[in-house]
Amino acid sequence: MEHPATLSFRGTVVHGDKRGRELGFPTANIAVIDHGALPVDGVYACWVTFPPATVPHGATISIGDNPTFDDVTDRRVEAFVHDFDGDLYGAEVEFTVHSWLRGMFRCESLDELIEKTAADVAASRIALAQPARRP
Ligand SMILES: Cc1cc2nc3c(=O)[nH]c(=O)nc-3n(C[C@H](O)[C@H](O)[C@H](O)COP(=O)(O)O)c2cc1C
Structure with a gap:
């Protein structure tokens, strides 16, 4: 086998x-175009590409209905793009999933959510520094 299949999906930042x-992790909310390509709910390390950049950025994304917040009832895709503080609204973005980090949890407090998210981003950076596939 040359390469195992990669999991990719596209969307627009809304x-x-x-x-x-406020939580310290500004996220880009993604209106996904190809829902069939989305993996199960959870937190993932990803690569994300958006124009005009051709080199992908690392990102940590969450997929789910943000169970910590009772007012969120839809399934959302939110991306914290590493080392980036520009405005992405309206941009078309493409994600390639690198690795699954954990499932979605209902956190008991905002502090717990912030702590978990910080740990996710740290784990994601480590994961993205590894080769995505076996040689
Ligand atoms: C890396 C990461 C992990 C997250 N994990 C959870 C989680 O376990 N539970 C949860 O309810 N929301 C989780 N979220 C979603 C946050 O609740 C959401 O990003 C935050 O409320 C901001 O949403 P907003 O951009 O719509 O305001 C996570 C988000 C990120 C970026």
């Missing part, structure tokens, strides 16, 4: 509830 910035 406005979310703007809670991410």
